[in-house]
Amino acid sequence: MKGWMTMAVGIALAVPAALGAQGINPDEFYPGKGVGPVDTVVLADTLDPELVKKGEEIFKLKCTACHQLDQRVVGPPLRGITKRRRPEWIMNMILNPTEMVQKDDLAKTLLGMYYVPMTNQNVTEEDARALLEYFRQVDAEEKK
Amino acid sequence: MRGWSWKWGMLVAVAALTMVGATKVRKLARDAAKKVYVAPGEHDEFYAFMSGGFNGQIGVHGLPSGRLLKIVPVFSVNPENGYGYSEETKPMLMTSQGFVPWDDTHHPELSQTNGVPDGRWLFINANNTPRIARIDLATFHTVDIIEIPNSGGNHPSPFITQNSEYVVAGTRFSVPIPQKDMPISKYKGNFKGTLTFVKVDPQTGMMDIGFQILVPGFDYDLAHCGKGPSHGWCFFTSYNSEEAYSLLERHASQKDKDYIAAVNWKRAEACLKEGKGEKMRVTYYHNYWDEEKQMAISEKKTSVTILRPEKCEGMIYYIPTPKSPHGVDVDPSGEYIIPGGKLSATISVFSFSKMINAIKNKQFAGEEYGIPVLKYEAVLHKEVPNLCLGPLHNEFDTRGNVYTSCFISSEVVKWRYEDGKILDRIPVYYSIGHLMIPGGDSRKPWDKYLVALNKITKDRYLPTGPELAQSAQLIDITGDKMEMLLDFPTMGEPHYAQGIKADLVTQRQVKIYPLEKNHHPYAVKSQDAVKVVRKGRRVDVYMTAIRTHFAPDNIEGIRVGDTVYFHVTNLEQDWDIPHGFAVYGAQNANILIMPGQTLTLKWVPKAPGVYPFYCTDFCSALHQEMQGYVRVSPRNAKTKLYWYWAGQEQK
Numbered sequence: 001m002k003g004w005m006t007m008a009v010g011i012a013l014a015v016p017a018a019l020g021a022q023g024i025n026p027d028e029f030y031p032g033k034g035v036g037p038v039d040t041v042v043l044a045d046t047l048d049p050e051l052v053k054k055g056e057e058i059f060k061l062k063c064t065a066c067h068q069l070d071q072r073v074v075g076p077p078l079r080g081i082t083k084r085r086r087p088e089w090i091m092n093m094i095l096n097p098t099e100m101v102q103k104d105d106l107a108k109t110l111l112g113m114y115y116v117p118m119t120n121q122n123v124t125e126e127d128a129r130a131l132l133e134y135f136r137q138v139d140a141e142e143k144k
Numbered sequence: 145m146r147g148w149s150w151k152w153g154m155l156v157a158v159a160a161l162t163m164v165g166a167t168k169v170r171k172l173a174r175d176a177a178k179k180v181y182v183a184p185g186e187h188d189e190f191y192a193f194m195s196g197g198f199n200g201q202i203g204v205h206g207l208p209s210g211r212l213l214k215i216v217p218v219f220s221v222n223p224e225n226g227y228g229y230s231e232e233t234k235p236m237l238m239t240s241q242g243f244v245p246w247d248d249t250h251h252p253e254l255s256q257t258n259g260v261p262d263g264r265w266l267f268i269n270a271n272n273t274p275r276i277a278r279i280d281l282a283t284f285h286t287v288d289i290i291e292i293p294n295s296g297g298n299h300p301s302p303f304i305t306q307n308s309e310y311v312v313a314g315t316r317f318s319v320p321i322p323q324k325d326m327p328i329s330k331y332k333g334n335f336k337g338t339l340t341f342v343k344v345d346p347q348t349g350m351m352d353i354g355f356q357i358l359v360p361g362f363d364y365d366l367a368h369c370g371k372g373p374s375h376g377w378c379f380f381t382s383y384n385s386e387e388a389y390s391l392l393e394r395h396a397s398q399k400d401k402d403y404i405a406a407v408n409w410k411r412a413e414a415c416l417k418e419g420k421g422e423k424m425r426v427t428y429y430h431n432y433w434d435e436e437k438q439m440a441i442s443e444k445k446t447s448v449t450i451l452r453p454e455k456c457e458g459m460i461y462y463i464p465t466p467k468s469p470h471g472v473d474v475d476p477s478g479e480y481i482i483p484g485g486k487l488s489a490t491i492s493v494f495s496f497s498k499m500i501n502a503i504k505n506k507q508f509a510g511e512e513y514g515i516p517v518l519k520y521e522a523v524l525h526k527e528v529p530n531l532c533l534g535p536l537h538n539e540f541d542t543r544g545n546v547y548t549s550c551f552i553s554s555e556v557v558k559w560r561y562e563d564g565k566i567l568d569r570i571p572v573y574y575s576i577g578h579l580m581i582p583g584g585d586s587r588k589p590w591d592k593y594l595v596a597l598n599k600i601t602k603d604r605y606l607p608t609g610p611e612l613a614q615s616a617q618l619i620d621i622t623g624d625k626m627e628m629l630l631d632f633p634t635m636g637e638p639h640y641a642q643g644i645k646a647d648l649v650t651q652r653q654v655k656i657y658p659l660e661k662n663h664h665p666y667a668v669k670s671q672d673a674v675k676v677v678r679k680g681r682r683v684d685v686y687m688t689a690i691r692t693h694f695a696p697d698n699i700e701g702i703r704v705g706d707t708v709y710f711h712v713t714n715l716e717q718d719w720d721i722p723h724g725f726a727v728y729g730a731q732n733a734n735i736l737i738m739p740g741q742t743l744t745l746k747w748v749p750k751a752p753g754v755y756p757f758y759c760t761d762f763c764s765a766l767h768q769e770m771q772g773y774v775r776v777s778p779r780n781a782k783t784k785l786y787w788y789w790a791g792q793e794q795k
């Protein structure tokens with residue numbers, strides 16, 4: 001019974017997502033900050049290696065079941081994410097995914113493509129910041 | 145002409161009256177409907193916990209809607225979520241008689257602080273293979289089960305003391321203690337009962353047997369403990385003081401009075417301190433849930449402390465009470481003790497302070513096996529004649545009223561226990577057993593609703609063949625007259641029930657198990673760590689589940705003759721995203737794994753082949769895709785152990 005409800009919710013979400021999809025290409029830079037607790041992120045020019053390490057650990061523990069850097073699994077590949085999205089958007093997506101896939105145009109578009117809603121993995125704001133630092137490191141490496 | 149118009153006039157008048165009547169009934173129904181209506185998305189005001197009787201479970205309903213919210217498996221295995229089937233939960237049902245997959249639950253009892261339900265735990269008895277269970281209301285899981293030794297059936301249980309110091313147990317069926325082979329006809333004087341006090345740890349809730357009082361071989365039926373001034377005492381009804389062992393329906397109802405056993409447990413504690421207890425060797429089990437390891441531990445215990453009444457003067461007295469009493473209930477002030485004499489139309493109200501005086505002044509009418517019997521009149525506050533037929537059980541409001549369920553006359557009677565005045569009656573459908581007011585056996589009843597727990601259903605709902613659900617009825621008790629609001633079905637056979645204001649429970653809810661705190665020895669917290677390990681004929685699969693795949697999702701190299709353990713960790717960390725796991729031909733059940741939890745299903749494949757497994761809980765739009773295969777080779781095949789997921793072929 002509950003299963004059917006979940007599916008109904010899924011469909012209800014998928015439909016507006018498909019409509020909202022118009023004109024948004026997820027491979028391009030998206031200017032929005034998203035919806036959620038994170039309003040402004042101030043980034044230092046240099047990376048904090050401690051934070052990178054912590055972020056990588058959390059990524060392995062809580063994200064790799066659905067995300068890899070270069071390959072679509074359940075969710076999109078995440079290499080280059082810091083170039084395509086603003087830091088606030090990334091952190092809001094991690095911290096507040098349920099509301100994001102209902103309200104943010106890009107997140108809605110993504111749900112329409114991936115069908116599984118990006119899940120709340122119960123990470124703290126600090127952890128989300130560490131994840132962001134890890135993604136920055138990944139994207140910095142690529143430059144080399 | 146005249147006759148004609150007269151007749152028509154009558155007809156019109158009758159029709160008009162009928163219409164007025166119908167409108168009135170409709171209006172009443174509308175008012176009642178409003179009172180039980182909980183709008184979509186809104187919550188009920190109370191939780192009601194209904195014992196499941198012969199289903200061995202607890203039904204959780206919301207009040208006033210009556211909606212069924214959950215069935216909590218306690219003493220019975222539950223294929224729905226794998227309770228009693230998964231390797232982690234099997235030890236919960238161990239007893240001195242081996243693994244017992246079923247029991248008969250009768251009386252739920254909420255933990256209390258200062259005599260008021262506090263929403264921490266719920267206790268319930270197993271009547272058949274005597275046990276008490278504790279459910280943690282943060283998770284609604286059974287977390288603790290203790291077996292009661294020296295008992296042939298645990299009915300008057302698990303009533304609680306004012307600060308949850310103890311939950312009690314008593315023998316419904318007396319037996320030889322210690323058990324031995326002997327002729328049943330030697331019952332009288334040789335069969336014994338025990339009244340057991342099970343200690344509850346104030347922090348963890350963990351149960352442990354404090355002591356057992358050895359008592360004459362009557363049938364102990366129900367109990368309640370004192371509060372306020374009577375805190376420190378517990379009261380147990382008994383019947384069959386005739387000590388009959390055959391055709392009890394006749395032989396056990398000969399005397400016009402049986403007894404309430406009044407036990408001073410503080411006195412018992414003092415006697416224990418003075419070294420008056422005796423150690424007795426006996427086997428029983430204590431099973432509890434280790435929250436960190438997420439599995440049940442089963443401990444075998446080998447000794448209890450017995451107290452004999454003759455060695456601890458002042459610990460126990462008998463109060464004569466009308467024929468075969470059932471319930472015994474203590475009013476919110478703690479002064480009045482009211483039994484239900486189920487074969488008597490007269491109900492007696494006893495006074496605690498009079499009892500203390502009677503003891504002080506040695507107003508005894510005799511003794512039973514050395515236990516003083518108090519003079520009935522010396523303890524009596526009031527006799528209320530013609531209350532009803534078959535009074536069974538009482539609950540209270542905050543206005544000095546008591547509500548009695550009457551099985552034979554099938555009604556609830558509201559009366560004042562101070563002066564015995566009968567105030568109101570309402571018929572219930574059909575044949576009520578217990579009744580329940582949220583907090584109605586505590587110091588502070590939330591006296592808005594009363595639930596009648598009826599034993600016979602007959603035509604109350606759409607018929608479902610010979611076997612019917614039980615029927616509960618919700619009654620508004622806020623006015624002078626009781627008002628019937630709602631019928632709702634309940635599962636199994638609710639005997640007693642408990643109710644509590646919802647916020648006391650909701651504020652403690654656990655939504656997920658944090659992965660960092662999962663210390664299950666077979667947990668895998670990251671998909672990269674999944675593996676399959678063979679040790680001889682045993683294969684352990686360390687598996688993960690997350691929307692929408694298992695890892696690994698393909699396993700080869702299993703052989704006929706292997707025993708495979710699937711240890712599945714649900715990597716989700718979001719509320720209400722369980723995954724299920726089922727595998728072809730499994731001879732146990734499926735398992736339902738909550739976010740962050742690890743559960744284990746044992747599987748013994750019978751023949752070579754390729755067998756699917758899949759997720760049973762609709763978790764997402766791609767749930768149907770959540771599947772995998774196990775390849776099983778012949779017993780002596782050389783197929784290598786090999787596994788992979790999501791195209792990530794390993795080694």
Ligand SMILES: [Cu+2]
Pocket residue numbers: 691692722723724759760761762763764767770
């Ligand atoms: Cu699933």
